[in-house]
Amino acid sequence: MKFNTKTIHGGQHEVDPAYGSVMPPIYQTSTYSQTTPGGHKGFEYSRSGNPTRAALERSLASIENGNFGIAFGSGLAAIDAVMKLLKPGDEVISTNDLYGGSYRLFTRIFEGFGIKFHFIGMQNAENIENYINDKTKLIWVETPTNPMMNIIDIKTAASLAKKHAVLLAVDNTFATPYLQQPLDLGADIVMHSATKYLGGHSDVVLGALVVKDEKLATRLYFIQNASGAVCGPQDSFLVLRGIKTLHLRVQRHCENGKAIANYLKKHPKIEKVYWPGFEDHPNHHIAKVQMKDFGGMLSFVTKGNDYNEAISIVENLKIFTLAESLGGVESLAGHPASMTHASIPKEEREKTGVVDSLIRLSVGIEDIDDLIADLEQAIG
Ligand SMILES: Cc1ncc(COP(=O)(O)O)c(C=O)c1O
Numbered sequence: 400m401k402f403n404t405k406t407i408h409g410g411q412h413e414v415d416p417a418y419g420s421v422m423p424p425i426y427q428t429s430t431y432s433q434t435t436p437g438g439h440k441g442f443e444y445s446r447s448g449n450p451t452r453a454a455l456e457r458s459l460a461s462i463e464n465g466n467f468g469i470a471f472g473s474g475l476a477a478i479d480a481v482m483k484l485l486k487p488g489d490e491v492i493s494t495n496d497l498y499g500g501s502y503r504l505f506t507r508i509f510e511g512f513g514i515k516f517h518f519i520g521m522q523n524a525e526n527i528e529n530y531i532n533d534k535t536k537l538i539w540v541e542t543p544t545n546p547m548m549n550i551i552d553i554k555t556a557a558s559l560a561k562k563h564a565v566l567l568a569v570d571n572t573f574a575t576p577y578l579q580q581p582l583d584l585g586a587d588i589v590m591h592s593a594t595k596y597l598g599g600h601s602d603v604v605l606g607a608l609v610v611k612d613e614k615l616a617t618r619l620y621f622i623q624n625a626s627g628a629v630c631g632p633q634d635s636f637l638v639l640r641g642i643k644t645l646h647l648r649v650q651r652h653c654e655n656g657k658a659i660a661n662y663l664k665k666h667p668k669i670e671k672v673y674w675p676g677f678e679d680h681p682n683h684h685i686a687k688v689q690m691k692d693f694g695g696m697l698s699f700v701t702k703g704n705d706y707n708e709a710i711s712i713v714e715n716l717k718i719f720t721l722a723e724s725l726g727g728v729e730s731l732a733g734h735p736a737s738m739t740h741a742s743i744p745k746e747e748r749e750k751t752g753v754v755d756s757l758i759r760l761s762v763g764i765e766d767i768d769d770l771i772a773d774l775e776q777a778i779g
Pocket residue numbers: 473474475476498500501541545570572573591592593594604605606724
């Protein structure tokens with residue numbers, strides 16, 4: 400199957416045995432009857448497994464070209480499960496420009512359990528090797544990065560991970576498998592905040608991992624059940640439904656994103672636009688090879704870097720909603736310094752470019768003329 404068929408049919412071969420419903424039923428049950436102890440139809444308790452969640456997990460595996468999908472109650476719960484593969488004394492090399500919640504989980508929870516993190520710039524992926532030692536167990540890559548839209552070369556990171564027998568995990572939330580398939584580029588684990596593009600309608604919080612290797616999958620399914628941060632059947636259904644239009648939505652997100660990036664680049668009040676589709680973006684050449692298109696996420700900085708001016712722009716927007724999150728059909732604007740990245744100390748965030756006037760846009764799939772008119776009136 401090609402990708403645009405997989406989003407609809409991937410892993411969905413099992414016809415509902417009761418009534419032949421085309422969409423899997425929402426199995427809103429915590430438990431399953433047994434004819435004799437152990438005599439069940441593959442499901443015994445919904446933390447361990449649920450048919451609606453299983454349908455989603457098969458779909459996730461299919462669209463990421465993996466063999467196993469593992470769904471969680473949130474993206475952070477999925478990352479938490481990956482970190483539980485590690486032991487005290489282990490070391491992780493992570494992208495320095497990453498989602499603030501991931502940084503908080505690493506530094507405020509897992510550092511306390513004796514895991515050491517190196518947060519490094521990975522725009523030159525060869526740099527990763529300088530931090531690998533015999534305690535390194537995991538490389539954590541987010542690309543494009545949030546919110547600076549840096550691009551990290553997954554293939555180079557994967558070859559270093561293989562060379563040193565270290566796991567490579569890629570947060571593929573921004574790109575989605577429509578644009579980039581990290582397992583095919585050599586990653587061991589793909590992670591998603593399915594809350595974003597996979598769900599696509601800002602109506603669900605859910606996380607996912609996809610892997611190829613069965614042994615790794617077994618360990619992660621064990622953690623999923625043992626730690627218990629699973630998603631419910633209703634939320635699994637919503638993400639499964641969202642995935643069916645992923646290819647259409649992301650295509651339009653990319654078209655609108657490109658038009659807005661070009662509009663902002665020419666705007667006299669804008670200092671800089673961060674979007675990997677520009678030829679002068681430092682890693683444009685990697686994005687061009689690694690991604691099918693450049694996505695609907697972009698960030699920009701106003702001339703003078705004034706905090707209050709940035710706040711007034713995001714307050715004045717009318718079609719763009721000022722909100723956390725991204726990847727839904729509706730356009731959202733965010734102010735990372737005071738919102739998503741507020742948990743990262745100012746000196747740390749400024750080192751990576753998250754300055755006071757940075758505004759991040761999740762460009763939705765509305766009419767492009769309306770979106771540009773909205774920016775025009777808000778920026779002035
Ligand atoms: C890139 C990225 N990774 C992970 C997460 C965390 O996912 P969730 O909010 O579903 O827990 C987010 C949320 O914004 C994100 O943007």
